[in-house]
Each structure stands twice: as structure tokens, then as C-alpha cells.
Amino acid sequence: MTFEEFVSARLGTLVRYATVVTWDPHLAEDITQNVLVRAQARWSRIGRMDAPELYVKRMVVNEFLSWRRRRAAQSIPVTDQVLDGYLPAAPDQLAQRDDRDAMLRLIARLPPRQRAVIALRFYEDLAVEQIAEMLGCRTVTVRTHLMRALATLQGALPASLVTTGEQP
Numbered sequence: 001m002t003f004e005e006f007v008s009a010r011l012g013t014l015v016r017y018a019t020v021v022t023w024d025p026h027l028a029e030d031i032t033q034n035v036l037v038r039a040q041a042r043w044s045r046i047g048r049m050d051a052p053e054l055y056v057k058r059m060v061v062n063e064f065l066s067w068r069r070r071r072a073a074q075s076i077p078v079t080d081q082v083l084d085g086y087l088p089a090a091p092d093q094l095a096q097r098d099d100r101d102a103m104l105r106l107i108a109r110l111p112p113r114q115r116a117v118i119a120l121r122f123y124e125d126l127a128v129e130q131i132a133e134m135l136g137c138r139t140v141t142v143r144t145h146l147m148r149a150l151a152t153l154q155g156a157l158p159a160s161l162v163t164t165g166e167q168p
Contacts, residue, residue: 001052003043007036010053018060020119023108031067035059057124058134061116106156114149117142 001009011032018028039046039056046052107118113135120131128146132139 001047003040003047006043006047006052010056011036013053014056014060017057017119017124018064020123021061021064021116023104023115027064027067031060031063035063054134061120061134062136065112065116103153103157106153110149110152114145114152117145118149121146 014036015028015032018032019025022028022031035056039059046055049055107115110118116135117131120126120134121128126134128139128142132142135142
């Protein structure tokens with residue numbers, strides 16, 4: 001498969017994947033573009049791999065995590081009140097959508113590695129061992145990130161979901 005064929009067939013999937021990892025569609029497009037520029041230069045090697053898409057997805061995760069480190073020096077902390085002004089809760093007729101929106105907001109507040117683990121585990125449905133390999137860390141580290149992320153999310157769930165046992 002040529003690089004052009006790969007991009008033609010998988011660009012939408014890669015951008016959606018990057019959006020899930022970053023929780024920012026604009027940043028996801030930037031990261032995907034940067035990754036594809038680097039992948040094109042190395043395509044002769046990447047294209048011969050058994051699973052080039054998995055390799056490119058790992059590049060996306062690595063780019064996101066390094067992007068966050070670069071941006072940390074430039075970021076300006078914003079209060080929840082200011083954030084709510086930019087991201088007002090959209091009223092919806094269905095309570096399920098409100099719960100989903102609340103869950104997405106909670107996930108967006110997780111630290112980058114925890115968000116990446118949540119995305120890889122529940123969006124990509126990868127096993128802990130696969131996530132560890134993709135992130136270049138030990139499985140115990142992945143389990144710790146997953147446990148902490150789930151504990152944070154569970155602690156912040158609306159009381160109605162905790163008592164009924166429903167999932168958003």
C-alpha cells in the first residue's frame with residue numbers, strides 16, 4: 001500500500017482517533033497532520049510493517065503526549081467558571097445525552113496519560129498489555145492510570161447514575 005492509498009483510506013479514522021485521545025478536534029487535526037508528515041518521510045519502512053495503522057496510531061499518542069509537554073510551559077490555567085463560559089452545557093431533551101455530556105466533560109479534565117489510557121482501553125478496546133506496548137511503559141503503569149482515571153470518574157459521577165447503576 002502506498003502512503004497516498006493509506007491516507008486516502010485511513011485519514012478519517014486517524015482524525016477521529018486523535019480527537020478521542022485529545023478531546024479537541026482542532027488539536028487532533030494538527031497532531032494528525034504532523035504525524036502524517038513524519039510518517040510520509042518514513043513510509044518505505046512503515047508501509048512494510050504488519051500493522052502500519054497501529055504504528056501510526058502510536059505516533060498519534062506520542063505526538064499528543066509530547067505536544068502537551070511542550071504546551072505546558074505556555075498554557076495559562078483557566079478556572080471552571082471561565083471554561084463553562086466557553087463550553088456551556090447544551091440543554092437536551094434526553095437525560096441520557098446530558099449524562100453523556102457530563103461524562104465527556106469529566107474525561108476531558110483527566111490528565112493526558114489517563115485520557116490516553118481511557119481512549120485506548122474503551123474506544124480502541126485494547127488490552128492493558130497492548131496499551132502498555134503502545135505507550136512504551138509497563139502494564140502496571142497502565143493499570144495505575146486506568147484505576148486512577150476510573151476512580152476520578154466514579155467519584156465525580158452524578159448521584160442519579162451511582163444509585164441506579166446506569167452507565168452514561
